[in-house]
Amino acid sequence: MHHLSKDMQACIYECLRCYQTCIGMASQHCLEQGGKHVEPEHFRLMLACAEICRTSAHFMLIGTPHHKHTCRECAEICSECADSCERIGDMQACVDQCRRCAEQCRVMAA
Amino acid sequence: MHHLSKDMQACIYECLRCYQTCIGMASQHCLEQGGKHVEPEHFRLMLACAEICRTSAHFMLIGTPHHKHTCRECAEICSECADSCERIGDMQACVDQCRRCAEQCRVMAA
Amino acid sequence: MHHLSKDMQACIYECLRCYQTCIGMASQHCLEQGGKHVEPEHFRLMLACAEICRTSAHFMLIGTPHHKHTCRECAEICSECADSCERIGDMQACVDQCRRCAEQCRVMAA
Amino acid sequence: MHHLSKDMQACIYECLRCYQTCIGMASQHCLEQGGKHVEPEHFRLMLACAEICRTSAHFMLIGTPHHKHTCRECAEICSECADSCERIGDMQACVDQCRRCAEQCRVMAA
Numbered sequence: 176m177h178h179l180s181k182d183m184q185a186c187i188y189e190c191l192r193c194y195q196t197c198i199g200m201a202s203q204h205c206l207e208q209g210g211k212h213v214e215p216e217h218f219r220l221m222l223a224c225a226e227i228c229r230t231s232a233h234f235m236l237i238g239t240p241h242h243k244h245t246c247r248e249c250a251e252i253c254s255e256c257a258d259s260c261e262r263i264g265d266m267q268a269c270v271d272q273c274r275r276c277a278e279q280c281r282v283m284a285a
Numbered sequence: 286m287h288h289l290s291k292d293m294q295a296c297i298y299e300c301l302r303c304y305q306t307c308i309g310m311a312s313q314h315c316l317e318q319g320g321k322h323v324e325p326e327h328f329r330l331m332l333a334c335a336e337i338c339r340t341s342a343h344f345m346l347i348g349t350p351h352h353k354h355t356c357r358e359c360a361e362i363c364s365e366c367a368d369s370c371e372r373i374g375d376m377q378a379c380v381d382q383c384r385r386c387a388e389q390c391r392v393m394a395a
Numbered sequence: 396m397h398h399l400s401k402d403m404q405a406c407i408y409e410c411l412r413c414y415q416t417c418i419g420m421a422s423q424h425c426l427e428q429g430g431k432h433v434e435p436e437h438f439r440l441m442l443a444c445a446e447i448c449r450t451s452a453h454f455m456l457i458g459t460p461h462h463k464h465t466c467r468e469c470a471e472i473c474s475e476c477a478d479s480c481e482r483i484g485d486m487q488a489c490v491d492q493c494r495r496c497a498e499q500c501r502v503m504a505a
Numbered sequence: 506m507h508h509l510s511k512d513m514q515a516c517i518y519e520c521l522r523c524y525q526t527c528i529g530m531a532s533q534h535c536l537e538q539g540g541k542h543v544e545p546e547h548f549r550l551m552l553a554c555a556e557i558c559r560t561s562a563h564f565m566l567i568g569t570p571h572h573k574h575t576c577r578e579c580a581e582i583c584s585e586c587a588d589s590c591e592r593i594g595d596m597q598a599c600v601d602q603c604r605r606c607a608e609q610c611r612v613m614a615a
Contacts, residue, residue: 226454244471
């Protein structure tokens with residue numbers, strides 16, 4: 176992928192890291208912990224975040240100019256997901272990854 | 286898609302119905318009900334079932350001969366998911382849809 | 396999915412129809428025809444359209460309020476894809492399905 | 506994801522690398538090159554390979570024991586895709602990545 180800009184490569188990297196963190200923690204941490212970790216709003220946000228990260232990475236890899244719009248939406252959802260994980264607690268890895276991904280997506284959306 | 290066989294059209298239809306039922310009920314029924322509905326093993330099976338249904342449909346739509354293998358795996362997971370939903374109870378729509386999808390996938394895998 | 400509004404049910408239906416049409420025609424019609432059917436810009440649009448349709452349906456099925464934003468983006472891409480298919484010619488089924496999906500997505504995005 | 510075995514972490518890594526390479530090269534290299542790069546059989550294999558890699562990674566991240574079966578299928582498709590890329594020529598990055606992914610998937614499928 177030598178033809179992709181450094182910013183885009185960084186964004187694809189963060190999106191796929193964030194996808195892994197969100198789906199992995201939802202399925203292997205939140206479900207095991209139960210309680211507030213499986214509150215519908217929080218858990219749906221984790222699923223939505225995993226999906227939009229996957230899709231934004233896909234758009235950049237395909238090479239469609241519409242990636243700007245999916246990256247903007249991805250930044251929004253990642254920010255919300257980071258806040259939700261912070262409220263729940265015990266999910267710092269997910270908070271940090273969502274914030275890094277949001278930041279990189281904002282660069283691409285600009 | 287006039288060039289697809291009747292069996293394949295039926296299988297794509299059931300896979301996408303089953304995908305919708307599994308991800309929809311996981312996120313909007315199981316999370317709301319809580320309790321045994323969010324037991325890790327059951328919920329992961331719902332997520333896995335939704336994903337393999339989506340992928341099997343994708344393989345048939347792409348037109349790759351490998352769809353036979355994803356359909357065989359899809360039939361397995363749908364059967365297991367139907368059994369899990371039956372044990373949990375209160376998920377008859379998902380039991381029925383998973384069984385229909387498993388049956389159609391077995392036809393394609395043959 | 397008795398709890399979903401009629402509009403949302405219609406939108407999920409059109410998104411999954413459009414996903415099927417776009418990925419199926421890209422892989423089984425455009426690749427077979429070759430020539431202008433595999434021009435990068437057209438073919439990437441088909442891939443992007445299939446992906447955003449799949450994602451928008453997913454967001455509505457999960458039950459996240461962010462579906463409004465993916466539906467708005469989906470409407471944009473479907474419109475562009477319809478125009479591209481019209482220019483290429485010999486793709487009326489895809490033109491029609493993309494237009495129906497765009498219309499339904501606009502309802503959800505409102 | 507500290508709870509995942511080293512082998513599984515390596516396999517998720519290779520699957521997501523391979524997904525990126527296949528969808529990226531299909532959309533940004535093969536479509537640009539045209540000719541034999543967009544022959545239906547080759548291009549469909551690229552699409553199928555990208556999809557099964559994405560799904561196998563998803564299964565491991567979810568934590569479903571069915572990942573063994575998707576990894577076995579992933580190894581098959583990656584091998585075939587590597588061979589196809591080798592025949593086409595000018596796709597060494599994809600040949601190498603598909604072979605690495607196939608190898609790692611075989612470890613998980615065992």
